[in-house]
Amino acid sequence: MSRSAPVVPAAALLTVALALTLTSCTGGGGEAGAARGSAGLRDPYFPRLGNGGYDASHYALTLDYDPEADASLRGTAVITARATRDLASFNLDLKGLDVEAVAVDGVTARWKRAGQELTVTPERGLDDGETFRTTVRYSGTPETLTDPDGSREGWLPTADGALALGEPAGSMAWFPGNHHPSDKAAYDLTVTVPEGLRAVSNGELTGESTRDGRTTFSWRTAEPMASYVATLAIGEFEIRRSTVGGRSTRLPVYVAVDPSQVEESRAVLGRIPEVVRWAEGNFGPYPFSSTGAIVDRPGDSAYALETQNRPVFPGAPDLSLLVHELAHQWYGDSVTPKSWRDMWLNEGFATYAEWLWEEDHGGDSAQEVFDALYEGDHFADAASNEAVWDFPPARPPSAARISDSPVYERGAMVLHKVREAVGDDAFFELIRGWAAAHRHGNADTADFTAYAEKFAEEAAPGADLTPVWDDWLYGDGKPPLA
Ligand code: TRP
Ligand code: ZN
Numbered sequence: 001m002s003r004s005a006p007v008v009p010a011a012a013l014l015t016v017a018l019a020l021t022l023t024s025c026t027g028g029g030g031e032a033g034a035a036r037g038s039a040g041l042r043d044p045y046f047p048r049l050g051n052g053g054y055d056a057s058h059y060a061l062t063l064d065y066d067p068e069a070d071a072s073l074r075g076t077a078v079i080t081a082r083a084t085r086d087l088a089s090f091n092l093d094l095k096g097l098d099v100e101a102v103a104v105d106g107v108t109a110r111w112k113r114a115g116q117e118l119t120v121t122p123e124r125g126l127d128d129g130e131t132f133r134t135t136v137r138y139s140g141t142p143e144t145l146t147d148p149d150g151s152r153e154g155w156l157p158t159a160d161g162a163l164a165l166g167e168p169a170g171s172m173a174w175f176p177g178n179h180h181p182s183d184k185a186a187y188d189l190t191v192t193v194p195e196g197l198r199a200v201s202n203g204e205l206t207g208e209s210t211r212d213g214r215t216t217f218s219w220r221t222a223e224p225m226a227s228y229v230a231t232l233a234i235g236e237f238e239i240r241r242s243t244v245g246g247r248s249t250r251l252p253v254y255v256a257v258d259p260s261q262v263e264e265s266r267a268v269l270g271r272i273p274e275v276v277r278w279a280e281g282n283f284g285p286y287p288f289s290s291t292g293a294i295v296d297r298p299g300d301s302a303y304a305l306e307t308q309n310r311p312v313f314p315g316a317p318d319l320s321l322l323v324h325e326l327a328h329q330w331y332g333d334s335v336t337p338k339s340w341r342d343m344w345l346n347e348g349f350a351t352y353a354e355w356l357w358e359e360d361h362g363g364d365s366a367q368e369v370f371d372a373l374y375e376g377d378h379f380a381d382a383a384s385n386e387a388v389w390d391f392p393p394a395r396p397p398s399a400a401r402i403s404d405s406p407v408y409e410r411g412a413m414v415l416h417k418v419r420e421a422v423g424d425d426a427f428f429e430l431i432r433g434w435a436a437a438h439r440h441g442n443a444d445t446a447d448f449t450a451y452a453e454k455f456a457e458e459a460a461p462g463a464d465l466t467p468v469w470d471d472w473l474y475g476d477g478k479p480p481l482a
Contacts, residue, residue: 050180327353348411
């Protein structure tokens with residue numbers, strides 16, 4: 001789904017610059033040999049996101065939220081991680097909220113905050129390779145964050161509860177963590193809300209119990225998940241469970257729909273099993289142990305998001321949006337970008353999935369969509385048709401533009417050029433192989449081009465992919481048709 005892209009607010013850039021300066025001046029020295037874990041992973045677009053020096057493997061989040069009482073969240077996060085160097089201290093990302101206590105392996109730890117960085121200094125240093133558990137107790141009213149492109153994410157209060165969305169940097173608004181897509185982990189989430197409301201998240205529901213007017217929901221996400229596709233939807237929801245048949249193990253479908261959206265979304269959501277089966281035919285086995293959708297009210301967010309297992313939609317989705325978000329389960333959620341520069345690996349694939357669905361269901365062929373984009377009559381207005389050529393898919397000029405049409409539509413055009421170069425059979429084998437090779441992992445653009453080249457050598461000898469990369473993926477302006 002494309003979103004409009006307002007200009008980067010200058011104030012936002014200034015804030016980032018200030019935070020950088022402030023944090024780099026603070027902090028005591030580590031012990032000799034042990035160091036401070038870095039306060040960011042040098043993402044080309046979001047340098048402060050994530051933290052160096054450790055690798056998180058599991059988040060246990062216990063949350064309590066009452067939208068009526070004071071819209072305040074109380075939380076305990078237990079983060080299991082492995083040190084990847086000797087550490088005197090390390091950072092977590094957390095924006096807003098009050099930290100009440102921090103412990104490492106059960107021992108109270110010192111901590112301080114600067115911007116989105118929560119620096120933890122355990123009583124004793126951590127050794128390279130050591131697994132450690134950090135507990136953070138926190139509370140407060142979570143913030144809604146504004147992205148560089150002006151869109152809202154993080155914690156979004158809704159009429160009946162709240163919705164947590166995290167692409168690219170929103171998850172730090174509701175739990176502390178290593179909030180960069182390159183550090184994926186398993187999750188256990190336990191959420192207590194007033195009786196009558198539900199809490200819906202990723203993975204599978206493992207428990208639900210009511211006591212003294214409050215209901216606790218437990219969700220488990222066993223497969224690795226990037227924190228930007230973690231979600232939590234609190235509110236009134238109608239639940240519909242079914243299964244995707246026709247595979248060796250039945251895949252559970254869990255759909256949660258705001259009561260006001262049940263009628264309008266019934267027909268499209270009823271097609272989830274059909275879409276998943278179709279996608280498995282093209283992309284290979286579904287990568288997770290459940291699927292579904294969360295439909296909140298229109299306006300609860302300004303966009304849909306491919307939250308793992310069950311994408312979030314603000315209002316009833318149309319079929320191509322459902323196809324797009326489910327395709328992301330393979331491309332984005334299972335094969336996750338190494339950095340935000342590799343966004344086209346998410347959006348180019350998910351957009352191309354929409355074209356493939358149309359092609360297979362009596363609509364325009366992918367070639368026809370490609371041609372319309374090339375001729376400049378795909379979108380309703382000239383400016384949008386022109387904007388496709390603003391920058392190369394693999395090189396957005398700024399963080400504000402990682403969700404613009406060069407990433408989505410031109411990203412899909414790159415895949416269409418690959419298909420043209422290697423032929424249909426090899427192409428589908430290639431995109432399945434790509435999903436299999438990096439299943440539950442991370443990959444970047446160079447990994448993709450290398451994979452495609454190597455694959456083509458075998459499956460499509462003589463195919464020349466160089467112009468696809470040079471002109472379509474990395475090249476400025478509108479490439480020649482060749
Ligand atoms: N990934 C979402 C989609 O395609 C759109 C989106 C939501 C997005 N938030 C974003 C893209 C932030 C880039 C950045 O369905
Ligand atoms: Zn998308």
